[in-house]
Amino acid sequence: MAEPHLLEIQKLAKSFASNLVLKSVDLHVAKGEVVTIIGPSGSGKTTLLRCVNFLEVYNGGSIRIDGREVGYREGAERRKRSEVDLARMRAETGMVFQSFNxxxxxxxxxxxxxxxxxxxxxxxxxxxxxxxxxxxxxxxxxxxxxxxxxxxxxxxxxxxxxxxxxxxPKILLLDEITSALDPELVNEVLDVVKQLAGEGMTMLMVTHEIAFARDASHRIIFMADGMVSAQGSPAELMRQVEDNERLRAFLSRFSAASHIH
Structure with a gap:
């Protein structure tokens, strides 16, 4: 029997007022897997990561880490976990932010x-x-x-x-960790991430570094309009470019895109 996924996201929905940012997102990450999310600005990538760490309260769907619902107590009533409980659960999901914090x-x-x-x-x-x-x-x-x-x-x-x-942590969440850095400093940070990935650290990361995503990821998720639009290994994702206009338009903006496969 296959091992259950370390992170299991099902039908995740998140809105800010009337703006629906995440629309029924399904995503899973296995233990030791490195999954990278790419996509245009405003597609919901960072919001998705923040929901996994319960820095954002999600409106619908489920996020489970090691079989436990992240932000809510188990049971019929959808009641938020206590702050103490949340702090414990957040410790299971190490988060690295773009602004250092x-x-x-x-x-x-x-x-x-x-x-x-x-x-x-x-x-x-x-x-x-x-x-x-x-x-x-x-x-x-x-x-x-x-x-x-x-x-x-x-x-x-x-x-x-x-x-x-x-x-x-059971899983490391990395949110655009190089976007605030001068270009010459980017590689020193990405090298550390590659090293951790090579040692089996489970990761879910958002990045605009397309060549890095190709080199470091087992799987790449392409998000657009709050949904998963395409996913697969780097090679599989490239095979979907012809049939996915949004993916093709997104990748064409990156010089590295031509080398993704």
Whole structure:
């Protein structure tokens, strides 16, 4: 019997006032799989990630991680989980944001330690050891006691990745993590992600880096108008270009698109 998917999204719907942003999205991610979402701005990609982490309350459908509904308690009544419960569940879904979201008054190590101390309840010594380990893994051993203002954008984003993976999440959510970076800093961040992917980290990411999506992903999801418009391995997705006008128009805007297969 096949293993159940680590992340299972069914008929997900999300609206802001009268604007329906996600329309019955079905998506799944298996353990150890790297799935990338691409698509035009406004297609619902970031909203989808934020729903998985319950930073956005979804209106309809289901999101389950390891068989547990993310934002709502099990049962007939759709009742939101308590904040304590939500914090625990969010720790299972490490999220890396496009805008770094580091605390400016905390050092790199202290930023990584925060969740370990508050959510995982790790003792100070153990939390610092874990933080130093992961900061070393992302190439920042020399910067552990630096404040965010003393770090480049690429270094800040690598602290963000270290902070997320230090919590040992079941799945890592990456939202346009290179979009706020200068072009010369993009690869240092993407190299860290590729390394984690190679070690079997389960990931769901949104990116405009088409060549990176091709190289790092087991599967690519193309979203348009709040729906999954096409999906498959990088090679399978390219075979759908001729029959999918939206996908063809989207990929034609990227010089790297010609090399996706």
């Amino acid at each position: 580091l605390f400016p008054h905390l050092t790199a190590a202290e930023n990584v330690m925060l969740g370990l101390r508050r959510v995982r309840r790790k003792p100070l010594k153990e939390a610092r050891e874990i933080a130093l380990h992961w900061l070393g893994r992302v190439g920042l051993s020399q910067k552990v006691d630096s404040l965010p203002s003393e770090l480049s954008g690429g270094q800040q984003q690598r602290v963000g990745i270290a902070r997320a993976v230090a919590m040992e």
